[in-house]
């Protein structure tokens with residue numbers, strides 16, 4: 001399958017009741033991978049662009065558990081798409097070897113990221129030219 005077609009919005013089950021909302025994301029069940037790492041990004045100025053990298057190994061699911069942000073994804077061979085994250089029960093799945101820019105953070109944005117790997121700076125590609133070279137190999 002084409003890499004851009006693997007990127008998809010996910011709807012997670014909600015178990016809300018009169019006490020409030022509860023959203024469930026289970027590794028290898030609600031998402032395709034086992035969750036090895038969780039991090040979250042907040043307090044980013046709306047003018048900031050984060051990410052600006054691709055990962056050789058890691059797959060991610062991004063969920064704006066509060067507020068809003070956008071993610072632009074590129075495959076390095078001319079295709080790009082923008083996803084708006086603005087609901088706590090909705091995420092976007094991003095496979096490995098996709099260029100990612102996160103931006104347009106609302107002041108209250110808390111962007112939760114679930115990752116398939118432990119952190120390894122060596123699997124990050126932070127130069128767009130290098131990314132294009134690697135996907136074109």
Ligand code: TYD
Pocket residue numbers: 037039041050051052119
């Ligand atoms: P960075 O990759 O620049 O964040 P973003 O993708 O949001 O632009 O990471 C910021 C800093 O945090 C950088 O010094 C690396 C470090 N970091 C870790 O130590 N572990 C992690 O899992 C992540 C995602 C980042």
